[in-house]
Amino acid sequence: MGAIGLENGHSLTHSLWRSEQIRIGERQAAGAAGIQMYELMCRAGLAVFELARNRWPEAQHWWIFVGGGNNGGDGYVVARLARAAGIRVQLVQQGDAEALRGDAARARDQYRADGGAIESVGALQGQPDLVIDALLGIGLKGELRQEAKGIIHQINRLGAPVLAVDLPSGLCADTGRLLGGAVSASLTLTFVGLKPGLLTGQGRDVCGDILLADLGIQSHLGQVPVADLLQWDEWRQRLPRRRVSAHKGQVGRLLVLGGNRGMSGAIRLAGEAALRCGTGLVRLVSHRQHYRLLNMTRPELMTAWYPDFDHWTWAHALVIGPGMGQDAWGRSLWQASLTYSGPRVVDADGLHLLAHTGGGSEERGCWVLTPHPGEAASLLGCSVAEIEADRLTAVNRLREQYGAVVVLKGAGTLVADESGVSLCHYGNPGMASGGMGDLLSGIIGALLAQGMAAGQAARLGVCLHGRAGDLASTHGMVGMLASDLLPGIRRLINQVEEDDNKTVDH
Known part of the structure; x- marks a missing residue:
């Protein structure tokens, strides 16, 4: 597994939460911080876009895969920002783009209003310099559907670097189990708080480096963590120390x-x-x-x-x-x-x-x-x-x-x-x-x-x-x-x- 770090200077509290805690807690936290949920989605998309530009500045052709939930909405925000920056974007929606609801639909509409197109897998052309995985979010529990398996297989065969949005698609956020396959990411940018599945079990194989963007709301999360992340720099201070007069x-x-x-x-x-x-x-x-x-x-x-x-x-x-x-x-x-x-x-x-x-x-x-x-x-x-x-x-x-x-x-x-x-x-x-x-x-x-x-x-x-x-x-x-x-x-x-x-x- 790669490094664990911070993105955009946000605080990493070294706590871990299950996906349901994040789902409930982020709405409460956004409300406490006076932030609309769509604004939170835009912050997430911006964090992904800026990280991608910093990590792969030469990449000028991005393939972005989006799913049917808010994770897909994050992907639409990334695609809109990338096109505005002059990057060639090809975006593929798993499932029916017209079935999106709420904030994800709003992100789709804004992407389209700015001239963005939604393409089929078969229409993808050339070789991407970077892949953005925004297919499946932290709510995934059961086995992957065949369509998702096919897209994930294609992503893994490309050989291009992959930036996973929140977590690699196909990975269970709570357990670290692969649900029939998963995107093999070069880098994962996770939001709000760390999830156990990123750091244990098979999650270690597919996440690459892990960065956290708390989107400005982690301090308002209001949930009791299920675990904490051990830090050597903290724990080494507890090593036994000897008195000068000590004997065996x-x-x-x-x-x-x-x-x-x-x-x-x-x-x-x-x-x-x-x-x-x-x-x-x-x-x-x-x-x-x-x-x-x-x-x-x-x-x-x-x-x-x-x-x-x-x-x-x-x-x-x-x-x-x-x-x-x-x-x-x-x-x-x-x-x-x-x-x-x-x-x-x-x-x-x-x-x-x-x-x-x-x-x-x-x-x-x-x-x-x-x-x-x-x-x-x-x-x-x-x-x-x-x-x-x-x-x-x-x-x-x-x-x-x-x-x-x-x-x-x-x-x-x-x-x-x-x-x-x-x-x-x-x-x-x-x-x-x-x-x-x-x-x-x-x-x-x-x-x-x-x-x-x-x-x-x-x-x-x-x-x-x-x-x-x-x-x-x-x-x-x-x-x-x-x-x-x-x-x-x-x-x-x-x-x-x-x-x-x-x-x-x-």
Whole structure:
């Protein structure tokens, strides 16, 4: 996914709303701000036109595709402004242009009054320099109709840059699901407020860069956001800071449990990530087969083997699951760990065992569950497709059912606790490789061991993990390994200290 930013200097509040909230709220907000809805449509069209001119100043032949709702009305405004600027415009209306009503019809009529023509797909000539996608708006819920699928397919075959109006046509604004196909946009200019579907699930594949124009009304929206957007520059200020007199016993002791036969890599990655996050002492508790080998090239890690190990009170926090397996040994380790009452991260096989056994009856407010969609499906007893169809609903269901902080991993990772839901937009496709989740569990475990509350540790952890992935990707995404993130983790963890030193120096 590309960048997220601002358009025309409007304020980005880092909040996310569902489409129905935007639909209701924008009318209320426009009224509160003393703005007519048609004026709002004109502002939206102007924002798209100005962005297109700034981003693609050489483009002199625009194809504009409009639909039957207000999104189409925005497209008519763009077309009228483009023609007035001397740009060659060919506009295609999906469906019957005469069926438009309200503000969209008014925008159509003004476009025609200024000499604009409405053409059929078959009448399009040449090759456009730019495509404006104003086909389908945020109200789309069901599968695409055949006519819309055909137009979307044609847009995607053109090879021209595409600017999507509010969101790419075919994308569900609320869930990030593609409704039978979607326009693949180079840039999306969304209005009033961010929608979850732009930033999670398959939405990450089709939006390109994302900019927000609040049209001057977001401060009047009057709706409670469904989620907030995590920002590294804000969350890094909460990284644990050390006193000058600190010693290793005061900066966290972490147990990492797992590493069954042949699966020592996962626990090692989790442990090393925890060390790089500043945990004073990290002990890996694994299968006897390889516990002596785990720290051969990282002597700072301590090791032990289960069932010999039983010093649960030693730790300030624990991570359970990486490479643990679900055989008799893994199940025994899981049951033994339930005697520990402190904060814990449950990952990988630990999540499957939690789903099958229910775990203990203890309070899970200090637990962090970190499922990917497959593990989330196991926890909820549903299919992966159901999880991915509405990730926001899924993470809330997990939080309610298990009473823990939940990190639903994937494109647009979601974090849910009693305070609400947060979305992390950092990370990249290069992180689709083995061991990345083990790093995340170690990072969150390290923050818990250093005294952070579970919800804060989860949010800061996913930010740190995603940002480290983005740093590592500067050398290329294909072939990126989990261990490539470790130098970036250390660099990012120390940014606050560097900022403090700069402040002192000046």
